[in-house]
Amino acid sequence: MSNTAISVSDLSKKYGERMAVSHASFEVPLGTICGFVGPNGSGKTTTMRMLLGLITPTGGTGEILGESIEHPEKYLPRVGAMIEGPAFYPAMSGSENLKYLAELGGFPTNRVQHLLDQVGLGDRSKSKYKTYSLGMKQRLGIAAALLPDPKLLMLDEPTNGLDPEGIQEVRALLRQLANDGTSVFVSSHLLSELELISDYLVMLRKGEVVFTGKMMELMVNAQPVIIAKAAHDGDLVVLLEIAQKAGHHAVIRDGALHVEGPAQWAVEFNRAAFDAGITLSQLTPQLPNLEETFFEMTGEK
């Protein structure tokens, strides 16, 4: 049996002259939470649609839970998905909408109330979908994705519209599902969101995969940054010169100097600033976050 939940090779989708996804190759190990990262329009949703059999790839191959994506009927009964936001019948209640999907997929309808309770919609299950807030609609979408008791859960921007509490609940739910053995493939353009929950990452930019691997690998290899603030803002330019003379790449951003370099160099930097008569009000060595790493890798911003 394959130990990958998702495996794609050279997967491409072309619309006219525009390459929406270009020769994407990556693997997602079983039982992990894999963040699918990329800015809006980078091809995340198109890739997910190809994996779910909704659109036909122009080229390449793929496997989901060991089955070819050419035969979605073989793996979709074990896959839960929410693509491009929740979509339900407005005139039907949350409960009716889920029962509709349960009947369609051949899943027991008595799971519906349990799932609605699980996503915090138990007391609004009889309300019509059109009366739901954006956050409630999102929760219903997640409940629908959980209907088949999935081995693989594919969620496209699941925290859109959720309040901070809701976001935390979704995070906890995904972690719990992963602990129970469900593989989770979750996309978001909010990199900070995925940084908190992902074990594994697939990074996409303009339809191309720019990184695939464990989150730790990415962050360990990331260039550490020292953030310095001077007591007088005018001194930042002098500090910039000191850093550059020492051979470090540095930029002034948001009233602080960001210097690429190891944490140990902070001591030397502090001494050099002191010698130049500058008082530092902040000196913090830190690893860049996922967002900064992404921009560094893709050369954006």
Place this chain on the structure above:
Amino acid sequence: MWRVALSELRKLRRPTLFLGTMGAVIFFSALFSSLLFLLIDSPDGNSDRGRTVGREVLGLATGVVQGFSNVGGFLGIIALCVFAAQTAQEYTYGTLRNILVRQPGRMRVLVGKFIAMNLFALIMITLSGLISVSASILLAPRAKVSTELWFTGDGRQALITTFINITVSVIGFGTIGMVLGLLLRSPISAISFGVLWLLIVENLLIAVKNSLQDWLPGAQLTAIASGGAQRGFSDGIEYSHALLVGGIYVAVGALVASLLFVRRDVSN
């Protein structure tokens, strides 16, 4: 396929749609049949397009289903609207992607939906038949129409034949609605196009050139519902001709739309 049909019935039985449609069917079936008897002596006629159906015709064995037959074309229009809306709304609501994730067999989805909507149409036709025939039986004595032949074997035969003809016609109209829904992917566009074509464009074309009625889809399906004109009659379409031409329209439309549905990317 049956799972799709069952789940689709859950959608079709919601009160607004089900009771709303059946209410319209009851109202118009009662109206069409009542007018036939209440306006029997009116100089403006008592049937569609100002035609007069006299006591001697209504007194025949087929008189019991005259009202039912008259409402047949209208039932077809309702079916077209319901089938078109139920199909196209999957695109406008974005629910098609949910459906295809849960049931990736696209032909199964299509056939399942078709079965469910035909069951809905069958309930609609049965209800219309009951209302029309009941109204006819109730109003015949007042209009001095003899009902003696209605309760004979020929009367029962006329009832069965009309029911089958209307069912075939309604399924044809519904299929055209579904095809429009799949092609246009918007309930408003599909219904507007279908209704405008059937009620206005076809009538205008026939008014300009009468022989066109033998080749227009709506005219064929309406002719099937009314049992068609008798062979050799100059006005009206022969039943067998209507069945053949209407069948070709429906089959070609269904084939093209099915192929598109199966092959087209779901990217909205």
